[in-house]
Amino acid sequence: MFVIENRISELRKRMSSLNVETFLVSKPENIRYLSGFTGGSDAKLLITPQDKYIISDSRYREQIVRESPGWCPVEEKNYDNSQLALLTANFSNMGFESQSISYDTFKLMEVDLKSQLLPLTDMVEKDRIIKDQDELEFIKKAAQIGDNVFTDMIDQIKPGMSEKKIANEIAYLLRERGCEKEAFDSIVVAGENAALPHGKPGNRLIADGDMITMDFGGFYQGYLADMTRTVAVGKVSTDLYDKYMAVLEAQELGISLVKAGIRCKDLDKAVRDRLKLLGLDDFFLHSTGHGVGLEVHEQPTVSAKSEAVLISGMVVTIEPGIYIKGWGGIRIEDTVIVKDDGCEVLTRSDKAILKI
Numbered sequence: 001m002f003v004i005e006n007r008i009s010e011l012r013k014r015m016s017s018l019n020v021e022t023f024l025v026s027k028p029e030n031i032r033y034l035s036g037f038t039g040g041s042d043a044k045l046l047i048t049p050q051d052k053y054i055i056s057d058s059r060y061r062e063q064i065v066r067e068s069p070g071w072c073p074v075e076e077k078n079y080d081n082s083q084l085a086l087l088t089a090n091f092s093n094m095g096f097e098s099q100s101i102s103y104d105t106f107k108l109m110e111v112d113l114k115s116q117l118l119p120l121t122d123m124v125e126k127d128r129i130i131k132d133q134d135e136l137e138f139i140k141k142a143a144q145i146g147d148n149v150f151t152d153m154i155d156q157i158k159p160g161m162s163e164k165k166i167a168n169e170i171a172y173l174l175r176e177r178g179c180e181k182e183a184f185d186s187i188v189v190a191g192e193n194a195a196l197p198h199g200k201p202g203n204r205l206i207a208d209g210d211m212i213t214m215d216f217g218g219f220y221q222g223y224l225a226d227m228t229r230t231v232a233v234g235k236v237s238t239d240l241y242d243k244y245m246a247v248l249e250a251q252e253l254g255i256s257l258v259k260a261g262i263r264c265k266d267l268d269k270a271v272r273d274r275l276k277l278l279g280l281d282d283f284f285l286h287s288t289g290h291g292v293g294l295e296v297h298e299q300p301t302v303s304a305k306s307e308a309v310l311i312s313g314m315v316v317t318i319e320p321g322i323y324i325k326g327w328g329g330i331r332i333e334d335t336v337i338v339k340d341d342g343c344e345v346l347t348r349s350d351k352a353i354l355k356i
């Protein structure tokens with residue numbers, strides 16, 4: 001309760017500094033962060049200077065009482081803005097999350113509400129960027145489950161299994177071992193398919209000599225950890241070995257540089273420069289990493305353009321990779337907690353080239 005109250009008071013401070021009288025929260029992750037309510041895709045929060053409401057429908061009556069004590073539940077049939085109009089009638093303006101309200105919803109609110117509508121971004125995300133102790137524990141647990149699933153998969157993968165079968169098995173094991181569900185569709189790509197950074201697992205069968213990239217993570221209490229490993233099946237060619245060691249070198253350099261105070265763009269550059277030195281930078285097609293928490297991609301972005309500076313308590317991934325058309329690809333990704341004097345690596349799975 002104390003944590004939730006703190007989050008609300010931070011938000012109210014931000015509202016007041018922007019002269020926002022009431023604020024409508026519609027992004028499910030922000031709803032969960034502020035109220036504990038997990039049915040956010042069918043709900044909105046309205047925060048006023050004195051009160052806080054959860055606007056939902058009768059299906060969630062009991063769930064709101066259980067998950068969000070201290071919040072005033074408001075039922076609105078068909079989400080027709082009738083209750084929202086009443087609750088905001090005495091306020092001159094209402095902020096809303098412009099990135100998560102559809103154009104249609106916005107047009108309806110314009111007709112139904114008297115308050116001036118103020119499009120806003122990052123009102124809640126700004127606070128979510130630094131994790132508190134409980135949030136860090138949830139992310140650690142999610143990382144630990146990911147590691148266990150990876151260990152299990154190493155035992156299971158055999159030539160003749162399809163990418164899809166491996167992805168299904170990962171999804172099953174994540175739940176079996178304690179996650180609520182997969183945090184995103186697992187990426188399992190083998191051989192030449194590994195050249196697709198975000199390829200979809202298909203019917204391709206694992207064969208001797210393949211490399212397999214597996215990128216996955218599960219939610220634990222709403223929070224996730226993100227990991228990727230590339231493993232080799234059967235004989236490892238010298239070419240694969242050399243390229244793997246190069247990506248690993250860049251990844252470990254990245255990890256060694258994570259520390260409060262470093263600029264994300266400098267971290268990205270260092271990793272990119274190392275791959276350049278090894279002749280592989282042209283094949284590194286994405287950013288070095290991203291924040292994780294309630295969402296798989298959240299702030300800060302560890303990219304060439306990011307002016308963000310790492311602060312103790314942030315959680316980011318470090319995940320350089322190379323993707324070569326017709327050959328395949330390699331990615332190594334760990335989730336880490338930023339500390340004042342370095343970082344705590346949460347993903348513990350072995351990074352030495354693993355042979356199956």
Ligand code: ZN
Binds near residue numbers: 215216226227333
């Ligand atoms: Zn990932």
Ligand code: ZN
Binds near residue numbers: 333
């Ligand atoms: Zn990632």
